[in-house]
Structures are given as structure tokens and as C-alpha cells.
Amino acid sequence: MAQFFYDEQIRRFMLQFARIFSNFQVEYGRNEEGTEHTLIRVPVRYGDSSRQAQTIIQQNSANELPSTPLMTFYVSGLDYARERMQDPYFVSTIAVRQRTYDDATDSYETTQGNAFTIDRLMPVPYKLTMKLDIWTSNTNQKMQLLEQILVLFNPALEIQSTDNYLDWTSLSVCELESTQWSSRSIPVGTENPIDIATLTFTMPIWISSPAKVKKLGVVERIVAQIFDAQGDASNAILDNDLLLGTRQVFTPYGYQVLLIGNKLQA
Amino acid sequence: MTMPRLSLYRPNRTNDYQFFDKTIKEMFTVGGLDIYIHKYLGPQTGDLGDQDATLPVYGSSNPLFIEDLLLLENRDRAYDPDVYIMRGVYRTQDVDFDLTQFGLFLNNDTLFISFHYNNMIDTFGRKLMVGDVIEVPNLKDYHPLDKSIPNALPRYYVIQDGNYSSEGFSQTWLPHVWRVKATPLVNAQEYQQIINQPFMPENIWDPGNFYPNGTVVNDGNTYYQANGNVPAGTPIDAVNPGTGQPYWTLIPNPTTVGDQMSTRPKDLEINDAILTQAYAEVPLSGYDTVKFYILPTTPEGQPAAAGYTADDTHPTVDGTETGEGITPKSFGYTMGYLTGGVDPGTGYLIPPNGLPVTPGVSFPQNAVAGDYALRLDYFPNRLFRYDGARWIKIEDNVRTDLDLATPALTQRASFVNNTYTVATTDLGNIPSRQSLSEILKPQADNGDAGGNLPPNPRPPGR
Numbered sequence: 069m070a071q072f073f074y075d076e077q078i079r080r081f082m083l084q085f086a087r088i089f090s091n092f093q094v095e096y097g098r099n100e101e102g103t104e105h106t107l108i109r110v111p112v113r114y115g116d117s118s119r120q121a122q123t124i125i126q127q128n129s130a131n132e133l134p135s136t137p138l139m140t141f142y143v144s145g146l147d148y149a150r151e152r153m154q155d156p157y158f159v160s161t162i163a164v165r166q167r168t169y170d171d172a173t174d175s176y177e178t179t180q181g182n183a184f185t186i187d188r189l190m191p192v193p194y195k196l197t198m199k200l201d202i203w204t205s206n207t208n209q210k211m212q213l214l215e216q217i218l219v220l221f222n223p224a225l226e227i228q229s230t231d232n233y234l235d236w237t238s239l240s241v242c243e244l245e246s247t248q249w250s251s252r253s254i255p256v257g258t259e260n261p262i263d264i265a266t267l268t269f270t271m272p273i274w275i276s277s278p279a280k281v282k283k284l285g286v287v288e289r290i291v292a293q294i295f296d297a298q299g300d301a302s303n304a305i306l307d308n309d310l311l312l313g314t315r316q317v318f319t320p321y322g323y324q325v326l327l328i329g330n331k332l333q334a
Numbered sequence: 335m336t337m338p339r340l341s342l343y344r345p346n347r348t349n350d351y352q353f354f355d356k357t358i359k360e361m362f363t364v365g366g367l368d369i370y371i372h373k374y375l376g377p378q379t380g381d382l383g384d385q386d387a388t389l390p391v392y393g394s395s396n397p398l399f400i401e402d403l404l405l406l407e408n409r410d411r412a413y414d415p416d417v418y419i420m421r422g423v424y425r426t427q428d429v430d431f432d433l434t435q436f437g438l439f440l441n442n443d444t445l446f447i448s449f450h451y452n453n454m455i456d457t458f459g460r461k462l463m464v465g466d467v468i469e470v471p472n473l474k475d476y477h478p479l480d481k482s483i484p485n486a487l488p489r490y491y492v493i494q495d496g497n498y499s500s501e502g503f504s505q506t507w508l509p510h511v512w513r514v515k516a517t518p519l520v521n522a523q524e525y526q527q528i529i530n531q532p533f534m535p536e537n538i539w540d541p542g543n544f545y546p547n548g549t550v551v552n553d554g555n556t557y558y559q560a561n562g563n564v565p566a567g568t569p570i571d572a573v574n575p576g577t578g579q580p581y582w583t584l585i586p587n588p589t590t591v592g593d594q595m596s597t598r599p600k601d602l603e604i605n606d607a608i609l610t611q612a613y614a615e616v617p618l619s620g621y622d623t624v625k626f627y628i629l630p631t632t633p634e635g636q637p638a639a640a641g642y643t644a645d646d647t648h649p650t651v652d653g654t655e656t657g658e659g660i661t662p663k664s665f666g667y668t669m670g671y672l673t674g675g676v677d678p679g680t681g682y683l684i685p686p687n688g689l690p691v692t693p694g695v696s697f698p699q700n701a702v703a704g705d706y707a708l709r710l711d712y713f714p715n716r717l718f719r720y721d722g723a724r725w726i727k728i729e730d731n732v733r734t735d736l737d738l739a740t741p742a743l744t745q746r747a748s749f750v751n752n753t754y755t756v757a758t759t760d761l762g763n764i765p766s767r768q769s770l771s772e773i774l775k776p777q778a779d780n781g782d783a784g785g786n787l788p789p790n791p792r793p794p795g796r
Contacts, residue, residue, distance in 0.1 A: 080615060087612040090605055091737065096523050097378070097401070097410035108523075111601035112608070125600045127478040130443070131487035133529070133591075135521035135598035164667070165627040167687060178687045180627040205522035207405045220746065226619075233621040233667055262520060 073278055078196065080229040081240070081273055082143070085198055086112050088225060088242060089139050094204075094212045108137070110213065115140030115201060136262060137213065138203040145197035149272060152193035160188040162234065163284055183284035191237045191274035197245070202265040210265050217267070218244070227271060237274035245270045344506040354504040355452055358511065362450045366421035369447060370469035371458065372528055373414035377401035397463065411465060413527045420457050422447045424470075445470070445491055445516045448499050454512055462514050466493045467528055478595075484535035487595045491516035492525070521596035529592040532557060534585075550585065558582035609737075618733040619744075620672020628666035628686040661704040662686035663719060664728055672732050682708055683717045683731040691717070697725055713793065714743055754792040761785035766792065 089112045096106040117125075126132040168181035202217075204210040221244035230238040244267060251264035325332050344350055376395035388404040395412045402409065424447040447468070454462060462468075473489035495515035502511020521529050534550045534557055545564040550557055553570045562574065564581045572581050592598060665686050667673060675684035685691045691706040692698040693715075698707055703722035708715055714732055718725040734743035742751070755763035764785045768774070 083608060083612040084616060086605070086608045087736070090609050094523075096526060109602065111598070111605040113601055113604045124479060125597050125604075127475075127480055127483070127487070127595070129475040129478045129487055129595075130518075131473070131475045131489045131595060132478070133490065133519060133521040133596040135592075135596050135601060136523070138601060165629070166625055167627045169625075176625055176688055178689055180629070183627075205520065205524055206407050206409045208402060208407070208409055209523060216750075219750075228616050228619065231616050231618060231620065231622045233623050233626070233673060239671060262522075 075276070075278070077229065077237070077273075077275055078143070078146070081196060081227065081271060082114070082141070082198070084227050084229055085141060085242065085269070085271075086114075088220070088227065089141070089200060089217065092139075092213060092216050094137055094209050097208075110137045110139055111135075112139040112141065115142035115199075136203050136205045137209050139200055139213075140203070141198055141200045143196065144199045144268070145195070147195045147197070149193040149195045152272060154190055154193075156190050156192075158190040160190075160236070162186045162188070164234070165284070185282045185284050186234055187280035187282065188234075188236060189277050189279075191276035194273050194275055196271040196273050198269045198271070200267045200269065202267070203262055204265070205262060207263070210263065214247075214265060218247075229273075234279070235276075237276045240271050240273050242269050242271050244268075342505045342507070344508065347508065348506070350506050351504070351508050354506065354508075355450075355510050358502075358504070359450045359453055362421040362423060362448075362453065366423045367470075367472055368419050369422040369449070370471060371418040371420060371462065372467040372469070373416075373418060373458065374463065374465040374467075375412040375414055377408050378410040378412045378527075397460075408465070409523050411524050411527065413467065413525075417469075418458050420449055420454060422449045424448070443518055444494075446513055447516060448502065448511045448513045451498075451502070451510055451512045461512060462493055462496050464493055464495065465524075466514075467491070467519060467525060468493065468514075468516055483594050484589075485533060485594070490519035490528070492519045521592050521598055526592075529596065530590050532588040533591045533594045534588050551582070557585040557588045559585055613737070616736065617678065618676055619736055620674065620733040622675060622733075623665055623667040623673045624675025624684055624688065626667045628662035628664070630660055630662045661689055661706065661719065663721075663726075672734075674729055674731065674733050676731065676733050681731075682710075683715055683729060685717060685719075685728075701725075753790055755787050755790045757789065757791065758785070763787045763789045 092110050093107040094110060096108055126134075163183070163185050165183040166181040168177040168179045169175075170177055202210060202213055204213065221242075224241040224243035227240050227242045228238050229235075229240070232238065246268045248266040248268075251266070374397060376397045376399045377392060378401075379392055379395055389402055390399075392399050400406060400408060424445050429443050449462065451461075468491050470489045470491065475487040475489070478487055493514045493516050497513060498509040499511040499513035502509050502513070504510055519525060519528075532552075534552070543566050545551065545560045545566070545568075547560055547562050549560040549564070551560070551570075552558075558570055559582065561579055561581060561583055562577070568581050570582050573579065574581050665674060675688070676682070677684055680693075682691070682693055685706040685708075689706060691708050693708040693710055695709065695711040697709075697718070697720075698705065701707070701720045703720055705720045706728075707718045707720070707725065708731075709718065712730070714730045714734075716730050717728045719728050720726075732743065735747075736742070736744065749767070752767040754766040756766050757763050762785050765787060
């Protein structure tokens with residue numbers, strides 16, 4: 069049976085990449101009232117959209133007006149990073165204990181829940197290259213955006229694809245590799261006046277195979293209490309499946325029953 | 335006897351010229367179509383705040399003026415509110431949509447439109463120039479994908495070039511035709527006066543002598559919507575005697591051209607969706623360890639035999655619990671980067687195993703060993719645990735918002751998204767965030783962003 073696996077690892081880096089450049093603003097100059105300048109938020113979206121999606125955005129009409137300023141991003145390269153290669157066969161093992169999760173309240177209890185051993189295979193290093201195109205209709209607008217963006221990269225900004233503690237590949241940096249001031253030749257002819265400044269970023273990322281989740285592989289459970297989260301001593305002592313696997317039950321003198329309160333437990 | 339030299343050339347506008355000109359004009363009238371022109375008037379006036387010699391402040395709009403004398407561009411353009419109509423001729427062509435990152439463009443969608451020169455001067459007052467915006471009415475789109483758009487979408491172009499047309503020279507070698515090159519308009523800063531024009535439904539006037547309920551009318555520069563069927567000729571501020579309510583309701587922010595026929599609202603919507611998902615995947619910097627259980631240990635470092643039980647349904651910090659060994663001394667899962675658990679509701683650090691904590695600006699009285707206290711007066715907030723004699727630091731609340739929140743712990747928030755003010759003795763509250771080039775200059779606002787602001791002092795520790 070084919071084993072499908074897909075964890076949206078590159079997609080998640082792209083999401084966070086877009087987040088870095090979201091919510092920047094530019095100032096639209098002088099209004100007739102002579103009052104404050106108008107601040108306009110600059111949208112960020114994927115640059116390599118499909119023709120159909122773009123057609124929908126534009127109302128299936130040639131009359132729809134494309135909008136500036138705008139930032140678009142796309143992946144321009146994904147290369148194996150040989151210099152960051154480590155032992156490909158290395159397996160990192162980590163033991164974790166979870167808190168009990170209460171489905172009813174959708175929250176964690178203060179007691180111990182399941183315990184697991186997590187095996188993580190050495191991830192594969194890659195260099196992800198992304199380009200950010202900044203579309204502006206005038207030079208002043210471009211300078212406003214670049215001044216706000218460029219101060220963030222000295223030379224890099226941290227980027228995280230998840231906040232899962234066990235995901236050892238989620239943290240990376242987004243490094244500004246190069247900048248291209250303009251897409252136009254100077255002086256400008258009679259062509260499209262929309263100018264594009266292009267920033268090229270690289271991110272050292274890792275692409276990871278799925279982790280292996282097992283029941284906690286220690287010799288014994290550390291008994292911190294005899295009741296489980298539901299206050300059930302019987303289940304906590306006899307039927308607790310925290311460690312999973314096959315268990316052998318040893319009782320004093322091989323007794324088969326246990327008296328708790330007024331109840332006999334088999 | 336000699337014949338005069340034969341020559342059709344006429345240096346001046348003679349009767350021949352007039353004859354040709356009238357004939358050519360008639361050709362435009364007969365064979366051309368109406369073209370609507372939005373006349374460029376010059377840079378917008380106003381905004382006296384720019385104290386920059388390269389950004390002169392003009393008292394009036396004039397196409398001779400240039401807004402930015404350094405970058406040589408007119409970014410904020412004023413357009414005549416009146417729309418001029420002229421007859422023009424252009425050659426229709428088959429074009430393909432070219433998909434770019436910026437959107438779909440009609441490949442080679444460049445119109446070369448010819449106008450009768452003298453008619454243009456008479457109607458428009460000057461030659462068409464770069465920056466004038468034209469509307470081609472026969473290219474209106476009556477069927478956009480979104481059927482809720484109330485009007486047909488007009489096709490806008492902006493003139494990129496203007497010159498005499500080669501086919502417009504008559505036999506006397508004098509020109510009669512002005513040819514412009516026009517490319518599709520984009521929703522850009524330069525055209526905001528056009529983009530921000532109202533784009534409301536067409537007036538519907540019922541032949542039955544009333545405006546039907548919901549009708550939108552334009553009174554001056556203001557739009558009103560009918561609250562019911564309104565008799566024709568009713569003043570805009572009249573009150574319906576039957577209901578006691580006004581006939582018309584003011585529409586304070588009418589839908590604009592940019593709202594309805596620009597990709598900008600959709601682009602922002604797409605961006606918001608990306609941000610929502612990005613925030614869901616990484617709400618705070620660092621790693622969330624709230625789901626992990628930490629085994630309490632005894633003072634000797636051995637696993638504690640006693641702990642909270644399921645019977646302790648409402649554990650408190652009022653000192654009724656037993657002593658050391660109940661609560662963990664650390665988060666445990668600290669191998670990593672900015673670990674911890676943060677309550678999304680309060681933003682407070684959650685103690686190990688989600689145990690109760692007393693937040694405050696001082697340590698709680700009558701604490702017993704194992705109690706936690708979160709000091710909110712520390713920046714970042716600091717979690718302490720009482721061991722019976724001392725309050726021992728466990729963790730700082732280092733996980734932070736990655737976006738725009740002012741209290742975020744990032745340099746970006748601290749320096750860029752800095753909305754705090756600084757109190758002065760002479761200028762009231764001045765902004766804390768100031769440009770280095772303008773900082774504390776001896777001018778009225780002690781900087782570049784004004785004084786006498788509402789107070790917003792920086793919290794202690796920031």
C-alpha cells in the first residue's frame with residue numbers, strides 16, 4: 069500500500085515569509101485639506117498564481133484595475149545544502165509526557181496523561197530561495213517601503229514555521245541575499261510605468277520525514293499518584309494504558325482481587 | 335509669360351487648411367466614438383507641512399508644476415471633476431491576456447487613439463498629455479464575474495504619449511490630428527482622485543413619477559438612498575409626513591471605483607487569509623510547552639511521591655497545600671528556543687503543568703512552598719516559585735507576538751511600533767519614536783512628529 073505523507077513544510081515557510089512583509093504601509097502625499105497624510109496598507113500575495121485564480125480576482129474582466137503598491141513573492145530555488153548535511157542515519161529520541169487532555173473543556177488538566185517516545189530522523193537540509201517583488205508606481209513609494217523593510221534584515225530575520233516544541237526543523241532564518249533596485253531600464257521609455265524592486269532571500273530549511281511516535285520506552289512509570297485525572301484509582305492502577313504494550317501484572321502472593329473501599333476490583 | 339510655381343504647401347492656416355480641417359473634423363464626428371477624458375490639472379495643492387525645497391507647496395493646480403523636484407515625479411495628481419467628451423478613432427485589435435505576478439494584462443493592450451486637433455483644443459483647452467486619463471465607453475464590461483457589482487465596469491486608460499499623427503497631415507503639410515498612446519490604468523497613488531470617485535448604482539427613476547425604494551441619487555457631491563418610494567421633485571431633506579422619517583438617508587461613504595473595480599480589496603482579503611493562517615500556526619515566537627507534563631521532584635531531586643490528585647479539583651495558592659514536592663521547579667522542556675506556555679486570553683505565562691498562579695505586582699502573602707507567583711511588573715513578566723524561604727525565578731515570559739502589537743518583545747515593536755510618548759515641560763507629550771535625522775531638533779515639536787500628544791507613557795521596564 070502506498071504510504072502518502074505530506075506535511076506542508078515548504079508551504080508553512082511560505083506562509084510565514086508572507087507574514088514578515090504584511091502590514092507595511094505607504095504614505096499617500098498631499099490631500100487638499102492639508103491635513104495628515106493617508107496611510108495605505110500594502111497587500112502581500114503569492115506571485116505565481118494560476119490563470120484561473122487571477123481571472124477570478126480580476127472579475128473575469130479586462131476592465132478590472134490592477135493595484136499598486138503590491139508585494140508578491142515566489143520560490144525561485146530549492147537546492148540541497150550539502151554543507152549543512154549531517155549524519156543522515158541519525159535518529160534523535162526524545163521522551164515526553166503529556167498533560168491529561170479534557171475533551172469536554174477542551175483544555176489540559178494538571179495531571180499526567182500519555183507518555184511517548186518520539187524518534188526523529190535526521191532532516192534533509194535545503195536552501196530555499198524566495199523572491200519578493202515590490203510593485204510601486206513611483207520612486208518615493210518604493211523608498212518608503214524599502215526603508216521599512218531593509219532595517220529588519222541585518223543580515224537576517226528569524227522565521228519559524230510552527231511553534232511545536234518537538235519540531236526541530238521549524239526554526240530558520242530569512243536572510244536578505246540581494247536587492248535589485250528597479251526592473252526598468254533608465255531612462256524609462258513609454259512602457260508600463262509600474263516599477264518592480266526585487267529582494268532575494270534565502271532560508272536554510274530542513275525537510276523532514278515523519279516522526280515515529282511510540283509509547284514511552286522507559287522501564288517503568290514513575291508513580292506520582294494513584295488516581296488518574298478522573299479520580300479513578302482502579303483504572304489508574306490496573307487498566308492504565310499509559311505505557312501501552314503488553315504488561316505483566318504482579319500482585320502480592322498472586323492475589324487476583326483488590327479491595328478498594330467497599331468494592332472488590334478484579 | 336510664366337506660370338506660378340505649383341505648390342500645395344501652405345505655411346499658414348489658409349482657407350485650404352480650414353476646408354481640410356472641417357472635413358476631417360466631420361470625419362471624426364461621423365466615424366469616431368465618444369472618448370471621455372479626465373483632465374490632469376497638476377499636482378494637488380495643500381499640505382503645508384512639507385518643509386522641503388524639493389517638495390514645493392503650490393497654491394494652485396497647474397500642469398506646469400512638478401511635485402517632487404528631486405525624483406521628478408507627480409505622485410498626487412489633481413484631476414478635473416468635469417469629464418470632457420471628444421470624438422476619437424482607434425483601431426480595434428485582438429489581444430491575449432498576459433499573466434504576470436501583478437495580474438492579468440491584456441498583451442499589447444496599448445491603444446493609439448486619434449483626435450481632431452482643433453476640436454481637442456476647443457474642447458479641452460490644451461493638447462492631451464501624459465497623465466490624462468481616458469475612458470473608452472464602447473469597452474464597458476456589463477458582465478463582470480461578481481454580479482453584485484451595480485454598474486458596468488468602465489475601461490480606463492492613461493495617456494503615455496501624445497504627438498501629431500502621421501496620417502493627420504493634409505496636402506498643405508499642416509497637421510489636423512493628435513494621436514495619443516494609452517495604456518491601461520492601474521489603481522495607483524497617482525490616480526486616487528479618479529479611483530476614489532463614487533461608483534454607485536445608476537439612478538432609477540420610475541416613469542410612474544416616483545423614485546422606488548432603495549434608489550440612490552446624487553445631490554451635489556453627496557449620495558442619498560431612498561427610504562421608500564419618493565415622489566419626484568421631493569427636496570433631499572424633506573420628511574415623509576406619513577412616517578415622520580426623512581425621505582432620503584445620507585450615504586456617508588459611498589462605494590468607490592477602487593472598491594468595486596480594483597484588485598486591491600481582493601488582494602487585502604487574500605493577505606488577511608494568509609496572516610490568519612500564519613498566526614494560527616505560529617501565534618507566538620518560540621515553542622509551546624503547555625501540553626507537556628513535568629514530574630514534581632523532592633528537594634533531593636527525586637521524583638516526588640505526592641502530588642496533586644484528581645480529588646484536588648480546585649487547587650489554590652492560599653497555603654492549604656502540603657509543602658515541597660508538589661509542584662515542579664521548572665518547565666522541564668526547556669531545551670530549545672523561547673519555550674513556555676502562554677495563556678492566549680491573558681497573555682500570562684502558564685506555570686508548569688498548568689498549575690495555579692497568582693499574578694500581581696507583588697508577591698502574595700502567606701505563600702507556602704510550591705506556590706507560584708507571576709510578577710507583572712517585570713518586563714517581560716517573570717514567574718517565581720516559593721520554596722518555603724525564597725521566591726525563586728523559574729522563567730521569563732519570553733514568547734512574544736511576532737506582529738504589530740506594541741507590547742511585543744521584538745526590536746521591531748520596541749523601535750518601530752513604538753507609540754509611547756515622553757512628557758516635556760514645554761511641549762507636552764512628544765512622540766518617543768523619532769527619526770534620527772530630526773531627533774530633538776530645536777523646532778516646535780522637538781522632532782518630526784508633533785508635540786502635545788495624548789499621554790501614552792512607556793510602562794516600567796520597557
